[in-house]
Amino acid sequence: MSVHTDAGRRRIEELLQEHEGRVLKRWLEIAVSSTSNQVDRGGLADQLRELYQSLRQSFGSSGDLSDLRGLLAELSRDRARQGFTPTETAVVVFGLKEALYETVEEDGSPDALRGFIWFSRVIDDLGLFTVESYATAREKIIIDQAEQLLELSTPVVKLWDGIVAVPLVGTLDSARTQVVMEKLLQTLVDTGSEHAVIDITGVPAVDTEVAQHLLKTVVAARLMGAECVISGIRPQIAHTIVTLGIEFGDIVTKATLADALAHTLRASGVRVVKGGESRIAVRTVEA
Amino acid sequence: MTTAEELPINVNGDVVLVRQRVRTVAVNVGLSLVDQTKVVTAASELARNALVYAGGGQVRVEVVHNGVRQGLRMTFSDNGPGIPDIEQALTDGWTTGNGLGLGLSGSRRLVDEFALESTPGEGTLITVTKWAR
Numbered sequence: 001m002s003v004h005t006d007a008g009r010r011r012i013e014e015l016l017q018e019h020e021g022r023v024l025k026r027w028l029e030i031a032v033s034s035t036s037n038q039v040d041r042g043g044l045a046d047q048l049r050e051l052y053q054s055l056r057q058s059f060g061s062s063g064d065l066s067d068l069r070g071l072l073a074e075l076s077r078d079r080a081r082q083g084f085t086p087t088e089t090a091v092v093v094f095g096l097k098e099a100l101y102e103t104v105e106e107d108g109s110p111d112a113l114r115g116f117i118w119f120s121r122v123i124d125d126l127g128l129f130t131v132e133s134y135a136t137a138r139e140k141i142i143i144d145q146a147e148q149l150l151e152l153s154t155p156v157v158k159l160w161d162g163i164v165a166v167p168l169v170g171t172l173d174s175a176r177t178q179v180v181m182e183k184l185l186q187t188l189v190d191t192g193s194e195h196a197v198i199d200i201t202g203v204p205a206v207d208t209e210v211a212q213h214l215l216k217t218v219v220a221a222r223l224m225g226a227e228c229v230i231s232g233i234r235p236q237i238a239h240t241i242v243t244l245g246i247e248f249g250d251i252v253t254k255a256t257l258a259d260a261l262a263h264t265l266r267a268s269g270v271r272v273v274k275g276g277e278s279r280i281a282v283r284t285v286e287a
Numbered sequence: 288m289t290t291a292e293e294l295p296i297n298v299n300g301d302v303v304l305v306r307q308r309v310r311t312v313a314v315n316v317g318l319s320l321v322d323q324t325k326v327v328t329a330a331s332e333l334a335r336n337a338l339v340y341a342g343g344g345q346v347r348v349e350v351v352h353n354g355v356r357q358g359l360r361m362t363f364s365d366n367g368p369g370i371p372d373i374e375q376a377l378t379d380g381w382t383t384g385n386g387l388g389l390g391l392s393g394s395r396r397l398v399d400e401f402a403l404e405s406t407p408g409e410g411t412l413i414t415v416t417k418w419a420r
Contacts, residue, residue, distance in 0.1 A: 171303050207331040208387045236324035244393030
């Protein structure tokens with residue numbers, strides 16, 4: 001049995017060598033036709049040639065596939081980034097089977113056919129490996145994006161001297177609240193602000209977890225000597241909060257960010273006066 | 288025509304998915320904006336309970352009919368430790384974790400129908416329904 005397999009294997013290696021040009025050309029055709037994406041034909045041809053060489057080398061060196069796996073991982077990463085589907089990525093590898101089969105059929109010897117079964121199993125393994133690397137690459141991209149989003153989605157803006165605001169948008173989970181809280185407290189220190197507005201207009205639902213996170217943030221800011229106002233409480237959110245039974249205690253809440261700004265300006269002693277020429281003049285009330 | 292779907296609750300992100308799905312169904316059923324927000328919040332509470340206290344579970348979201356009225360029904364099930372004292376669990380401010388203790392009792396107020404079955408050691412089944420007005 002093993003004598004047969006070895007003979008088959010040798011025959012495949014010979015065929016791969018003798019018909020390199022033809023198999024490669026056919027492989028490239030299959031790989032190009034399997035995708036609807038625009039592909040760089042020259043680049044793909046180079047990649048396939050490299051894979052082909054590496055495959056032949058690994059057959060020569062008693063089946064060490066680590067180099068080849070490295071190349072395949074690279075291919076999967078590239079394709080994942082360029083937005084190819086997992087199928088389109090794996091078909092590139094599986095395409096080699098079809099490309100070689102035509103040559104094997106022509107050869108027709110029992111050794112070649114037996115060898116093809118073995119070859120087919122090797123390619124299947126490599127194909128699965130490609131899909132796995134593709135999935136890993138995708139996951140990495142998603143994790144990176146989530147981290148970037150976390151950074152992006154929590155700006156602390158200055159509204160006035162001594163007044164900062166955090167416009168919250170989207171889902172407020174523990175990880176994000178942590179980031180928001182840290183950023184807000186740091187900004188309070190850096191700018192010497194005494195007032196902060198947390199705007200939740202962009203938060204779709206306030207459940208007990210979100211409320212608890214908000215309350216903690218407010219208490220933390222208070223410990224640092226800053227007063228917090230929560231704004232952007234829409235009617236349906238107010239309704240839900242009351243029904244849930246959440247108490248905001250003595251925390252000031254406002255319907256809109258404008259109301260909150262007016263409140264904090266008043267609290268910090270700034271009076272907004274409408275000027276004669278509908279110009280807005282601001283003066284500070286003397287203590 | 289009854290549409291139903293099962294959603295898993297195994298990680299934090301699943302709670303967000305459940306919320307989004309429930310919101311879509313709530314809009315289709317014709318719930319008012321206030322009722323949409325209420326039912327979404329209840330979904331969020333109950334899904335998180337399943338995740339935090341039972342280590343995961345699943346929810347079945349379906350559209351139900353009562354004559355011409357349409358409603359949204361959610362069935363949360365888990366195989367967690369169960370609730371030994373249901374009356375206590377439904378008391379405002381009671382919690383075995385570190386939350387506010389309003390999730391379960393608040394959810395009951397957010398929906399029209401609320402049923403809780405629990406067997407200690409086997410799991411919990413919570414069925415809630417919100418009817419369109």
